Amino acid sequence: MRFVALLTLALLAVNTADAKERYFAVQPFDSSQQLDDFHIAWYSKHLAAMYEPSLWRTPPNTEIYRVLWLRTFDAPMVFRLTIKPDRSSELVTKRTNGQGGYEPGRVVVDQATQIDKDETQILLATLMRLKFWGAQTKDPEPTGFDGAQWVIESVKNGKYHVVSRWGGGEFKGWALLLMRKSGEDLQPIY
Numbered sequence: 001m002r003f004v005a006l007l008t009l010a011l012l013a014v015n016t017a018d019a020k021e022r023y024f025a026v027q028p029f030d031s032s033q034q035l036d037d038f039h040i041a042w043y044s045k046h047l048a049a050m051y052e053p054s055l056w057r058t059p060p061n062t063e064i065y066r067v068l069w070l071r072t073f074d075a076p077m078v079f080r081l082t083i084k085p086d087r088s089s090e091l092v093t094k095r096t097n098g099q100g101g102y103e104p105g106r107v108v109v110d111q112a113t114q115i116d117k118d119e120t121q122i123l124l125a126t127l128m129r130l131k132f133w134g135a136q137t138k139d140p141e142p143t144g145f146d147g148a149q150w151v152i153e154s155v156k157n158g159k160y161h162v163v164s165r166w167g168g169g170e171f172k173g174w175a176l177l178l179m180r181k182s183g184e185d186l187q188p189i190y
Contacts, residue, residue: 023047023054024162035137039164043068043151046076049104050094060158065127067175068151070100071190075108079179081115081123089120093182100148113182123181126174127154135163135170142166148190150175 023044024035035043046068055064063083070076076099080092091113098105115123132154143149143166150168152175154161167190168175179186 024056035162035164042070046070046100046104047078049096049098050076050078050107052078052080052094055153055155056160058155063156064154065178066153067178069148069175069179070151071148071188072101072146073099074188076100076104077179077184079182081178083120086117087120088117089115091115091178091181093184095184101146109184111182115181119181123178126177130170130174132163132171133161137162137164139165139169141169
């Protein structure tokens with residue numbers, strides 16, 4: 001009986017380590033570009049519940065942008081924009097019946113929206129104006145206890161970057177522009 005309990009604990013530890021590594025790349029030697037273990041576990045738990053792919057492990061010619069929106073008391077949502085070869089895009093939107101500050105729940109919305117080239121280019125140009133690729137990963141502002149965590153990831157030409165902002169920070173306007181393309185009800189926004 002004791003062997004079974006120890007084996008179960010060992011397997012849980014391995015699965016937890018895999019979940020931490022699965023979604024977020026480690027940026028050695030630069031703590032401003034790295035998420036801590038608590039945030040990695042929190043974000044990974046929600047991405048895994050929504051059956052989302054790991055972005056930093058995608059092929060080098062891939063271009064994807066993703067917003068993970070974790071509102072403490074409301075349904076977690078993810079918005080993944082995949083750029084197609086013709087520069088149009090597909091927006092995959094998922095929502096669970098959980099709460100962003102607690103358990104993720106199960107997927108209740110999983111839909112795809114096609115976005116034309118012009119709208120896609122507006123989204124990309126807007127994000128570039130915000131200097132996303134040079135932004136530090138960790139939120140430079142203090143965070144609170146109840147509210148919303150906005151996690152924006154991208155992979156482009158083999159390069160991966162992630163930023164995490166309490167309340168959306170400087171990326172909230174861009175994220176809302178993307179999220180509204182889904183046609184989903186986003187209320188309450190915080």
